[in-house]
Amino acid sequence: MGKLNEKLTLLNGICPYFTMFPLDFPLNILKRRARKTDLVLDPFCGRGTTNFAARLVGLNSLGVDSSPVAAAITASKLVTATVDDILREAQLILTEYRANQIPTSEFWQWAYHPTVLDSLCRIREALLEDCSTAPRIALRGIVMGALHGPKQKTFPSYFSNQCPRTYAPKPAYALRYWLDRELLPEPMDVLAVIERRAKRYYGMTPVINGSVRLGDSRNEISLQPDHPENRFNWVITSPPYYGMRTYIPDQWLRNWFVGGSDTVNYTNQGQVVHASPKEFSDDLQQVWRNAARVCADDAKMVIRFGGITDRLVDPPVLIKSSLNESGWRIHAIRNAGTALEGKRQADSFLRKKTKPIIEYDVWATKQ
Template sequence: MFPEGFVAEQLYAYTRPDDVVLDPFCGRGTTVLESLLNNRQGLGTDINPVAACIAGAKANVPALKSVLARIGELAGDFGKQTYRELPPTEFFEHCFHQDTYAEVAFLRGILSWRRSSVDRFIAAVMLGILHGESHRSGMYLSNRMPRTISTKPDYSVRWWRERGLRPPRRETFEVLRQAARFRFSQPPPTRKGHVVLTDARRCARVLRKHEGSVALVVTSPPYIDTTDYAEDQWLRMWFLGGEPKPMLRLHKDDRHTSAENYWSFLEDVWRGCAPLLRDKARIVVRIGGTKLDKPVLLQGLRGSLVQGLGGRTVRALNQGTSSQIAKRQTNSFRPGTSPDRLEHDFTFSIS
């Protein structure tokens, strides 16, 4: 996730109020939200349901009173239930207290996060409290876990057993109310954006009403040979309707190990975005990886843009700005791993 200030810097440099800004790999929605907060139009797509849910909640924030009313309605409906869904695997028995699991499973089954902005916002809040360092905060529903990624089931159960850790009883609806109120501690944007759960290569099809209007793209594609987002977020994926286990390579482009295939993939993405770009648009890409250095990344990225945006002139505005990747997850789970990993920001003019 790149910081808000990075997006704001691009907005001030390359757009004016009311301009359209796109992120085809929108992730948690930083580009979309910052665009809306700075009086721009924010658009995003992502193929990962977790990303689309969180970014979509930021793009279309309902009123707090509507959110709290819906949570109250859900709590009342849960209280009328006589059936309690059993945990599907041993992992869930160790991850959640049985009463907490019943509430989580109920919300999983009833929230219409794809269609309702209120339910989407509640689901996004749930994703934030679903698991985390519960020994440090009562705002996490799970047994002790990282909050950034979902650890694997077998590893988690073994780790909890070795330490004699049991899941805490959390009052899910009350924690949900507190977390929702916290999200409104800062005013949400007054403008509404648009985020679509889809493959980035379908950008122009799902956002066709914005054809020829995008002034700026600020994005960060999956880094080559770095991570598999669906696998790392499997528990949150489960909450949104997925399988109760990690799904390696849920999408074939979740993790590329071949540079040739990676650039071909990005070429297709730019081709899918091309009809949306206006003349003299700008594309800002933050990119990294463990295999390719900065010159190779610049060359490959520019080549993919030239091929994907066939017929348009692609000009690099700089040779890239580099920075260290902060708080790498690998450092936490693999002691001794080198922290020296760089990511690079490249800016291109498209005409």
């Protein structure tokens, strides 16, 4: 990619998220194989890497995910907003809004300095009231990306006390960590953090936007194109690996920011069932069937799939089972390497280092 695209790709990193396959995976497929008028679908869009790749190539796309965190991150990568507009919106909110709901538990007292938490709550409540404009959608993504992370040696990049940046720490563990090390949350200029990030991620954006939908892809209506006469030509996706179901608990702080509880939510509502390989496969099969119904006759689907070490299932067998009688015909299964060879799902999810499992790219065509 040339210098222009190198700058554009920075927006893909606006907010960390567990299910992150490399941008090059969907980007190379679409650059080499897609036609100028093709439409792209990702029924498990996560943080929107496929949709962002489509945007870079100049293709319209739809991303669908059952997690409000994922949908919000994806939306922030599909809007066109100027730095000035984002900062103007942030300044307006911090000046005119007052926070009505500020969490008060011990965790929150140690996680954020009081002035920082007050500002975050003002922004949160304003965006929950109205997040329909491009500057507000971009602002939401910026704040989510800075909501928690490590302390920097130069200037603050994250709003929280010392934290991981990819997943939110559980309160009991975090409190012990901060208390043992006497780590106090520090005051900071919230607007300055927003400005630095806005300049990094929104200094240049492509014209094509794309769209994202909060929904359950097991329901066909969630995958309907924005215009009924349209049909998707590409499905590029990576469904949850069997056993991966802690999306909301591990993203609970960002989930709070988009309207969730200020305590950890351990429910798995709206997610693919992981009770058994058969039930998991059946749920995926329903998604593939729904996707086939909204795709063109010559559509192609590429699925990246792997596993985690504490589930004794063979990923190729499981994904092939899900594609039986789904409306798709497999024509190639290719080794995509292991979690140590890139930013893969398995490597991101697990707290402890384990033996990586090989991942696969499954290529299929609509029957």
